[in-house]
Structures are given as structure tokens and as C-alpha cells.
Amino acid sequence: MRLRAAHLIGREAEVTELGESLRALNRSRGGTAFLVGEGGIGKSRLVAELIGSALAAGVRVLKGRSSTIGPMVPLRPLTEALMPLSRGGVTPDEASLGPYRPVLGRLIPGWSTGAPDQGSTVVLAEAVLRVLAFAGRDSGCLLVLEDLHDADTETLAVVEYLVDNLEQQPLMLVATLRSEPGEALSLAESAGRRHSAAVLRLAPLDADEVGRMIASCLDTEPALMPAEVLGQMWEDSAGIPFLVEELLQGAVAGGALVREGAAWRVVGDLRRNMPRALLEGAIHRIDQLGPQGRTLLSAAAVLGRRFPLSVLQSMTGADDRTLLSHLHASVAARLVAADEPAPDWYAFQHPLTAEALLAQLTPTARVALSQQAADAIETLNPGLPGDWCPLAATLRADAGDLVRAGRLFTEAGHRALADGSVG
Numbered sequence: 016m017r018l019r020a021a022h023l024i025g026r027e028a029e030v031t032e033l034g035e036s037l038r039a040l041n042r043s044r045g046g047t048a049f050l051v052g053e054g055g056i057g058k059s060r061l062v063a064e065l066i067g068s069a070l071a072a073g074v075r076v077l078k079g080r081s082s083t084i085g086p087m088v089p090l091r092p093l094t095e096a097l098m099p100l101s102r103g104g105v106t107p108d109e110a111s112l113g114p115y116r117p118v119l120g121r122l123i124p125g126w127s128t129g130a131p132d133q134g135s136t137v138v139l140a141e142a143v144l145r146v147l148a149f150a151g152r153d154s155g156c157l158l159v160l161e162d163l164h165d166a167d168t169e170t171l172a173v174v175e176y177l178v179d180n181l182e183q184q185p186l187m188l189v190a191t192l193r194s195e196p197g198e199a200l201s202l203a204e205s206a207g208r209r210h211s212a213a214v215l216r217l218a219p220l221d222a223d224e225v226g227r228m229i230a231s232c233l234d235t236e237p238a239l240m241p242a243e244v245l246g247q248m249w250e251d252s253a254g255i256p257f258l259v260e261e262l263l264q265g266a267v268a269g270g271a272l273v274r275e276g277a278a279w280r281v282v283g284d285l286r287r288n289m290p291r292a293l294l295e296g297a298i299h300r301i302d303q304l305g306p307q308g309r310t311l312l313s314a315a316a317v318l319g320r321r322f323p324l325s326v327l328q329s330m331t332g333a334d335d336r337t338l339l340s341h342l343h344a345s346v347a348a349r350l351v352a353a354d355e356p357a358p359d360w361y362a363f364q365h366p367l368t369a370e371a372l373l374a375q376l377t378p379t380a381r382v383a384l385s386q387q388a389a390d391a392i393e394t395l396n397p398g399l400p401g402d403w404c405p406l407a408a409t410l411r412a413d414a415g416d417l418v419r420a421g422r423l424f425t426e427a428g429h430r431a432l433a434d435g436s437v438g
Contacts, residue, residue, distance in 0.1 A: 018264045020231040023064050024256070025224035026057060029215050033065050036187055036213070040074060040155030045181035047188040049163075049203035052217035053349055055257030058191040061217070062159055065189060073154040074187075077147070081165035089167050092160045093143060094122045100150060101125045107149040115142035136169055140176035147177075148184050155185040163192040163199040171202055178206045196347060219254025228259050233267075239278040247285045253365045262286075297371035300348055308341040309372075312350065316372035317384040317410070321354050321362045329391035330384070385413035399423070404430065 023030065029050075036046050050058045069076050079096030088094075100106075101123045112119070118139050119126040150156045160166070160174065177188055192199045194216070206212035220228065226245045230237040244266075252258035262285075266272040271283035301309050314330050315322040328338050342361070345351045354362040363369045373381065389410035396403045408423030 018232040018260055018267060020228045020256075020260070021234070022231055023057075023060060024228040024231060025220045026061055026064075026217070029061055029217070030064060032213065032215065033061070033189070034068060037065065037069055037072065037074065037155075037157070040151070040157075040185045040187055043183065043185045045184040045186040045188075047178045047181060047190070047206065047212035049206070049212055049214045050189065050191045050217060051194050051200065051203060051214060053194050053255070055255045056217045056219065057256045058217060059161065060256065062161065062189060062191060066157070066159065069155075069157045075150050075154065075156045076159065077150065077156065078159040078161070080161040081163060081167075081170070083165050087167055089169050090122060090173070092163075092166060092170055093173060096158060096160065097123055097143075097146065100146070105150065107146050112142065112145050112149075115145055118142045119146065136172045137176060140173040141180075143173055144177055144180055144184070144186075147186050151185045155187070157187045157189065160188070160190040163190045163203075164195065164197055166199060168198065171198055175202055175206070178202075178211050179209075195349060220256060220259070221254065222249050225249045225252065225254060225259055228256060229263060232260060232263055233274075233279055235277055235279060241279065241281050243281050244272060244279070244285065251286065251366050255365065258365070258367065297365070297368045298375060300350060301368070301372065304341065304344050304348065304350075307337065308344055311338070311341050312345060312368075313372045313376060313380075314384055314388070315351075315361075316363070316369040317376075317381065317388050317413070319406070320366055320369055321360055323357075323359045324361065325359055325395055326388065326391045329395060330387045382414050385410045386416070389414060389416075399426075 033048060036048060039046065050061060052058055066076050066078070077096040077099060079092030079094070081092045106126065107116075115138060116126070118135075119142050121139060122143070147156050147158060158177075160170075163171070163174070166174075174188070174190065177186075181188060190199075190203070192203060194200065203212065203214050207214035222245070225248060226237045226240065229244060229248055230240055233240070248259055248262055251262055263272075266285045269283070269287055271281065271285050271287055272279055273282055274280075301312060304312070311327065311331055311333065315327050318326060324338065324342070327333075328335075331338075333341075342351070346353075349364055350368055351361045352364055354360040376384070389407050392403055392407045392410070393399065399407055404423055405427040408420050408427055411417075411420035411423060
């Protein structure tokens with residue numbers, strides 16, 4: 016049985032704003048909302064909530080999705096969204112479309128008149144607008160376009176036209192897209208600056224919201240959840256709802272988390288049965304950086320979730336240009352981010368990214384990288400002040416140098432005692 020939160024958690028403000036826009040359709044006031052966020056942040060779940068409200072209110076819902084599977088199909092999400100009208104026998108009359116009818120044959124073959132269309136994207140966009148207005152003439156129409164970041168240029172041109180011309184129509188357009196730079200994000204941000212659309216950026220859940228989500232998934236109260244579960248899930252998911260559900264599913268399916276009456280108890284390693292799909296998804300994004308980018312991030316992962324650029328450069332021997340080029344690409348891909356306020360430090364956005372990189376290393380490669388990291392830290396930080404000493408000790412242990420690791424752990428312990436950190 017799949018674990019899923021019974022209620023939408025942490026999106027109350029977005030639900031309220033979208034609900035107000037939906038109710039405005041009764042006054043023939045249309046609008047657009049772009050839901051922006053990284054993969055797994057909950058865009059589709061929020062859309063599902065909106066669709067449920069729309070259907071309950073009698074609003075017609077049309078839905079299409081862009082895809083990168085197979086060859087690029089121009090205008091795919093719009094065709095997919097309008098196909099149900101054709102299948103349901105809804106054919107706009109001549110009064111609604113007029114001279115715009117021929118161009119619709121590009122989207123729905125059954126609507127073709129046989130006459131040549133004018134080939135203009137603007138004409139096509141106006142035709143789509145008129146079809147949507149016809150479809151929503153009685154109680155409004157909600158058009159949902161998912162994964163707009165994968166859409167072709169012509170689809171984006173039609174969307175841009177719709178955004179600027181929905182205000183006086185009983186039409187609501189909601190599009191989901193990733194937060195990575197691209198044409199779709201530029202379109203959304205531009206519309207937001209013109210006040211033609213609302214741009215809702217979905218942030219990760221905070222620790223309290225993750226706790227509520229876990230309790231909802233497990234059909235219990237937050238107070239009955241072991242603190243260990245909340246701590247581990249919060250750390251590993253970084254507040255991404257999809258990861259919370261997948262990690263929780265792995266822990267329950269693997270027998271590490273079991274139910275005892277109304278409460279739950281940890282009886283094993285919560286991370287032992289980590290879903291392979293999560294690691295594979297992270298690896299896919301990393302592979303897009305190329306071999307050099309992957310090598311640099313693998314070296315960074317050996318240092319932990321946080322890593323200093325100076326140590327990384329010393330480990331890999333990369334020159335400034337190469338290091339910064341791959342670093343910027345990793346930031347753009349939302350794999351890593353600056354770890355403020357320390358200017359030299361960066362961090363993986365999700366612990367699972369580092370886990371995925373480490374899982375792909377052979378034991379020999381990990382030993383070699385751990386040794387290089389320890390050497391670099393000792394060279395760049397003479398005397399190993401502060402947290403450098405325990406980090407170097409851990410890396411020496413990972414490299415198999417147990418004698419030097421033992422000495423460093425002992426030194427770190429003595430310092431902790433002297434500082435009053437222990438006992």
C-alpha cells in the first residue's frame with residue numbers, strides 16, 4: 016500500500032489564492048497562475064487539489080502535459096488538453112470561431128475544414144482562446160498545462176498570448192514548471208512583472224510541516240511519532256514532499272518503522288531500504304553535467320553535505336575556470352547552493368544527491384578520494400583547528416588509515432574536553 020498524505024500540507028496560502036481565482040470565473044474574470052518549483056515540491060498535488068475544487072464547482076477542466084519522451088511533438092500539451100472536447104462531441108460553432116476555424120486543424124484533425132490555415136502562431140493562439148471561451152461559456156473553464164519547462168517554442172508562444180488575453184474571459188490558466196532557467200521560466204517571470212499572471216514559487220516544507228505530513232501519511236498524530244523519524248526524514252528530504260513520502264514508504268516497507276496500536280516505533284535503520292528510484296533520479300541530473308562535473312561533485316560528496324571550494328580544488332587539481340564553470344552549472348541545476356555566510360563553502364541541496372554520488376563510487380575510488388581530501392585539509396589548515404580535526408579523522412578512517420584516524424579522533428576528543436564540550 017502506497018503511503019500518501021491525506022491532506023495537502025504547507026500550501027494553505029497557495030490554495031487560498033488559487034481558490035479565489037477560480038471563484039472569479041463566476042464574474043467572467045480570468046487569470047493565469049504559474050506554479051514554479053523543483054521536482055517533487057508538490058506542484059502536481061496542488062493542481063490536483065485545484066482540479067477537485069473546479070469540478071465540484073461545475074467548472075470544465077481541460078488538462079495537457081509536455082513531455083520529453085520520444086520526438087518533440089509541437090503543441091502537444093494544447094492538443095492533449097483540447098482532445099476531450101473533440102471526443103465529447105463539443106464543436107465550436109461558426110459564430111464563435113469565424114475565420115479562425117481552419118487553423119484549429121493543426122491541433123484537432125476532426126475540426127479541420129480542409130481550408131488552408133494562415134500559419135500564424137498569433138492566429139492559432141486566438142483560435143485556442145475562442146475555443147476555451149466557448150467551452151467555458153456556461154460555468155467557466157480551467158486549462159491546466161503541466162511540465163511547461165518541456166514545452167516547445169510554439170506552445171510557449173500560444174501560452175504567452177493566452178496569458179495576456181484572459182482577463183475578460185471565464186478562463187483560468189494554470190501551468191506548472193521547474194525552477195531551472197529556461198524559456199518557460201522566463202515567460203512566467205515576464206508575465207509576473209507585467210502583472211498579467213501570478214507566479215507562485217513553492218518552497219520546501221519546514222520541519223513542522225514535514226512532521227504533519229509524516230503523521231498524515233501514517234494516519235496518526237504528530238505527537239505519537241518518534242522524534243528519530245522526524246529528524247531523519249527532515250534531514251534526508253530537505254522538505255521536498257515527494258521525498259518525504261518515498262523515504263517513509265521505504266522505511267515502512269523495509270520493516271524499519273512498524274505500527275504499534277496508534278503509535279509507530281523504529282526497529283531498524285530508517286535508511287536501509289532507500290528507494291532506488293530516488294538515487295537514480297539524482298544520478299540522472301548529475302550525468303547531465305558531463306564527466307568532469309560528475310567527478311568534481313563526487314569529490315565534494317566525500318567531504319560531506321557541505322564542502323569548501325579550496326579543499327575541492329586542491330583535491331581535484333582543477334583550475335579556477337574549470338572549477339567555477341562546473342560549480343555554476345551545478346548551481347543552475349539546483350544540485351548545490353552557496354552555504355552562506357561562509358563565502359568558500361557550498362552545500363548539496365539534498366542529502367540524497369551526495370548519497371547517490373557516493374553509491375556510484377567503487378570502494379577503491381572512495382578510498383582514494385578520502386585520502387586526497389584528508390591530505391588537502393591538512394595542507395590547507397595547519398594544526399587542523401576547529402572542526403577540521405574531526406573531519407580529517409573521519410576521512411582518514413574512510414581511507415583505511417586507522418592509525419592516523421585514531422590519533423586525530425583522540426586529539427579532537429582532548430580539544431572537546433578542554434573546551435568543556437564534553438562531560
